[in-house]
Amino acid sequence: MKIIIINGPNLNLLGKREPEIYGSQTFEDYFKDLQLRFKNVELSYFQSNIEGELIDKLHEVGFNCDGIILNAAAYTHTSVGIGDAIKGIETPVVEVHISNIHAREEFRQHSYISPNASGVLFGFGLKGYDLAIQSFL
Numbered sequence: 413m414k415i416i417i418i419n420g421p422n423l424n425l426l427g428k429r430e431p432e433i434y435g436s437q438t439f440e441d442y443f444k445d446l447q448l449r450f451k452n453v454e455l456s457y458f459q460s461n462i463e464g465e466l467i468d469k470l471h472e473v474g475f476n477c478d479g480i481i482l483n484a485a486a487y488t489h490t491s492v493g494i495g496d497a498i499k500g501i502e503t504p505v506v507e508v509h510i511s512n513i514h515a516r517e518e519f520r521q522h523s524y525i526s527p528n529a530s531g532v533l534f535g536f537g538l539k540g541y542d543l544a545i546q547s548f549l
């Protein structure tokens with residue numbers, strides 16, 4: 413099974429960025445744990461701060477892997493383009509957010525990803541990615 417995790421803007425700063433919201437672990441460290449926990453899954457990881465690069469990656473992997481786990485971060489709330497990209501590909505996308513976006517500012521409560529996602533997980537910290545992988549298994 414081939415699964416890719418795609419993270420959007422500012423998630424390269426995990427571990428340093430607002431640790432009271434996003435925790436103190438880097439995604440690179442957490443990703444190593446995931447690879448150990450899910451040895452039978454071909455896991456890959458991509459992060460970009462650039463909307464078009466996220467769309468290009470969705471197009472690239474969206475016809476040849478089994479699952480996409482997408483945390484589009486701030487673009488979740490603004491990007492019609494990423495929402496349309498998910499509609500245009502075949503691979504199912506699970507939307508993940510580390511924080512509970514519904515307990516935060518109003519503008520975080522709208523997602524262009526959710527209507528096109530096969531499932532949504534938020535508020536479980538980094539564990540949400542773990543749960544998303546399990547949902548594909």
Ligand code: DQA
Nearest residue numbers: 422483485486509510511520
């Ligand atoms: C986030 C929530 C978004 O609102 C925010 O812009 C992020 C991270 C999360 O994982 O909780 O950058 O997607």
